[in-house]
Amino acid sequence: MRDMPSDIRGLLNSCLHFFGAIGILIYTSVSGHLYDSLGPWAPYALLGWCDAFICVLGLTLGLMGKFNKKKIAPSIEVESPQV
Secondary structure: OOOOOHHHHHHHHHHHHHHHHHHHHHHHHHHHHHHHHOOOOHHHHHHHHHHHHHHHHHHHHHHHOOOOEEEEEOOEEEEOOOO
16 A cells, blocks of 8 residues: 555545444444354354455456456556566
8 A cells, every 4th residue: 555646545545444344333233143043153154254255256366367457546557566
């Protein structure tokens, strides 16, 4: 994030924190219901399944080559480092 222009960096940082807080609220609500209905293991299972889904999605997109170029702004395009 340090390489981004300052006007975009503040906007993305605030969006990150806003949607992160929304996700925490949704997760605590859903996991509370799961805890009450299924047992104390259920919230951890939900989080494990969500993490596994994101991992598989990231690996799939990475192998398909969707992360070759990063777009910082509509007019600025940066090549990602080749490993």
